Amino acid sequence: MNAVRARRIVSSHKRGSSWPIxxxxxxxxxLVKLRGAAQGTAALVxxxxxxxxxxxxxxxxxxxxxxxxDGDVENADRDQxxxxxxRASQGLNLGFRFLEGARVIGIExxxxxxxxxxxxxxxxxxxxxxxxxxxxxxxVLVAEGRSWLxxxxxxxxxxxxxxxxxEDSPRSEAxxxxxxxxxxxxxxxxxWDERLATRLTREVLDNAxxxxxxxxxxxxxxxxPDAERLRRRRAAYQAFLWKRLKAPRPFVG
Numbered sequence: 567m568n569a570v571r572a573r574r575i576v577s578s579h580k581r582g583s584s585w586p587i588x589x590x591x592x593x594x595x596x597l598v599k600l601r602g603a604a605q606g607t608a609a610l611v612x613x614x615x616x617x618x619x620x621x622x623x624x625x626x627x628x629x630x631x632x633x634x635x636d637g638d639v640e641n642a643d644r645d646q647x648x649x650x651x652x653r654a655s656q657g658l659n660l661g662f663r664f665l666e667g668a669r670v671i672g673i674e675x676x677x678x679x680x681x682x683x684x685x686x687x688x689x690x691x692x693x694x695x696x697x698x699x700x701x702x703x704x705x706v707l708v709a710e711g712r713s714w715l716x717x718x719x720x721x722x723x724x725x726x727x728x729x730x731x732x733e734d735s736p737r738s739e740a741x742x743x744x745x746x747x748x749x750x751x752x753x754x755x756x757x758w759d760e761r762l763a764t765r766l767t768r769e770v771l772d773n774a775x776x777x778x779x780x781x782x783x784x785x786x787x788x789x790x791p792d793a794e795r796l797r798r799r800r801a802a803y804q805a806f807l808w809k810r811l812k813a814p815r816p817f818v819g
Contacts, residue, residue, distance in 0.1 A: 569632040574640035596661030602654025607782040609719030610660045616718035618774035623686045626714045633661035658781045668709035684748040685758040692741045692817035696721035699747045736809035741817050759818045775800050
């Protein structure tokens with residue numbers, strides 16, 4: 567990912583505990599997930615890794631960039647709470663290319679979506695245990711003639727409790743497929759399982775995790791970590807996902 571700097575904040579969009587902003591940069595507008603939001607940089611780690619895996623599966627995620635936010639960036643919104651969040655988010659954040667004119671996919675539209683969107687998306691969300699793709703909250707946008715995946719900050723929930731992760735956790739972690747936007751396609755996952763799994767090689771996993779900047783991992787390690795602790799944390803993400811990918815995959819019925 568390349569790095570860009572916010573010139574000004576165009577708008578903000580409060581959604582529950584998340585408060586992304588739209589920032590103008592030298593490379594156009596980006597929707598920015600802020601490091602100071604409720605789940606901190608762990609949510610940004612999940613966003614990066616899942617987006618990279620989606621790319622490998624041929625699913626579309628808006629282009630990412632590391633977005634640098636200065637304390638004195640121009641901002642017309644004087645909301646005090648947003649101001650506090652922006653101060654807590656100075657430094658590197660995660661930007662996604664802003665999709666002009668995008669709309670949320672409709673439920674009826676999703677129901678008749680092609681299997682080559684629905685099945686890989688359901689399979690990926692089950693792999694990374696993403697709970698935020700439901701009929702009430704599809705997190706699929708339609709723009710530029712295609713469907714785009716967004717909002718993966720709640721995926722990889724194991725990263726919030728590393729102390730409870732065991733050798734069996736990647737195989738035993740449950741996933742509520744029946745809540746998913748494409749739950750009706752669950753019986754077709756076996757037809758897609760092997761071809762999708764072969765695309766997520768160890769090299770693909772390594773590359774996805776390598777895209778996470780140290781700056782997003784450092785706050786998750788308590789005290790200031792050294793290079794070895796950072797390496798071990800990256801290896802822990804890789805090991806969990808690699809074990810979950812081993813056949814027979816626990817999320818494919």
